[in-house]
Amino acid sequence: MLTELEQRILDAIKLHISQQGRSPTLVEIGRAVGVASKGTLHRYVQGLIDKGQLVRNHAGWRGLQLVEEEIDDESGSLPLLGQIAAGLPIEAIPGHDKFNLANFFMGPDRFILKVVGDSMVDAGILDGDMVVIRHAQQAYSGEIVVALIDGEEATLKRLKYMNDGRVKLIPENSTMQPFVYAAQRVRIQGVLVGQMRSYL
Amino acid sequence: MLTELEQRILDAIKLHISQQGRSPTLVEIGRAVGVASKGTLHRYVQGLIDKGQLVRNHAGWRGLQLVEEEIDDESGSLPLLGQIAAGLPIEAIPGHDKFNLANFFMGPDRFILKVVGDSMVDAGILDGDMVVIRHAQQAYSGEIVVALIDGEEATLKRLKYMNDGRVKLIPENSTMQPFVYAAQRVRIQGVLVGQMRSYL
């Protein structure tokens, strides 16, 4: 179990690696999470390594690597036939013939919510859809997140960080307006990683 | 048997864990149930642990864990937390706490296609989405189907039977026009039963 700061530091490292393609320095982590002391940061990073959340590749600077956990499963597969486009025959996707439903959505720290309302229809998320959320305290600008406003209202919106430090929550619906909040009023509870819908 | 306050405290802990992904502090529990004294709260939490309703994971703060009632049936399940609507807290769905991804889409005679193109965006089916299709030769008017035109072109469209016996294939995209075909030119290959999208 990670403490809040450990989680935020891990999120910041993941964010940096996927954005920049290399691991951040201690000072860069510190800027992301608001900690000034290299020593403190080193203590936390070492703690994450000890807990198995990170590994060090001994390559000098920026030597942090994520541990990727793979999910192995064979149940829950359907044949993946190929691609379908308007006006063309179904085209096979080379190298893929089985599609594992579980792998598509399963992962650590995930949960499912049922969407109520039309605020994200322009992003293809309709009333009644199921969304898969990964627990997270941090998110990129532009991601769709579950955000808690003033500790009371939870909402699914696209997140944008503004230059003045505030946070914009954008409904993907042309009839609705974005809202802008002071950063401390918005707490991110999770990031959208998947969506599904049944037509039965 | 739990007293009223014990039950309320247990409920508050469960709610907090499922919403925030980690156990609450004593003070947070206190705010939720309206008790100011840490000591009192500790007494009750300890009582719940003694009664086997909770376990402590000895991880320092926020170290409370729920007791797993049943062993997880199948892989491919994620917790179904509840509903999310704009401007409201996450609302629990009574009686549902596990969501089986496989069950949601699995069924006989089904296969998966990857969608290419924007012809169904208004129905919430975007370029790159995966759709689950059930093999079928017939479909109801109004269903979304994979249709083969003249034995050559496959396409995903909404199906309408017209009064004159012809068939209308409607793209759910306001910039595109429906096409009408003689019934014998259109062969239905399958009916849309599900759709999913990954944001990773």
Add this chain to the structure above:
DNA sequence: TTGAAAGTTCTCCAAAAGTTCTCTATATTG
């Protein structure tokens, strides 16, 4: 080769959280 940047190892500190007490009050029950 050399110096700035990055990482490591410490010590110290403060706030937050948990723990252990005692004290009080209000029902309920034998």
Add this chain to the structure above:
DNA sequence: CAATATAGAGAACTTTTGGAGAACTTTCAA
């Protein structure tokens, strides 16, 4: 009425977490 269970406040304490920074070593590029 006395005994008991429940509900609550809060003081005093310990532990955990979060944070700063000095002093040091290592890495890497100019």
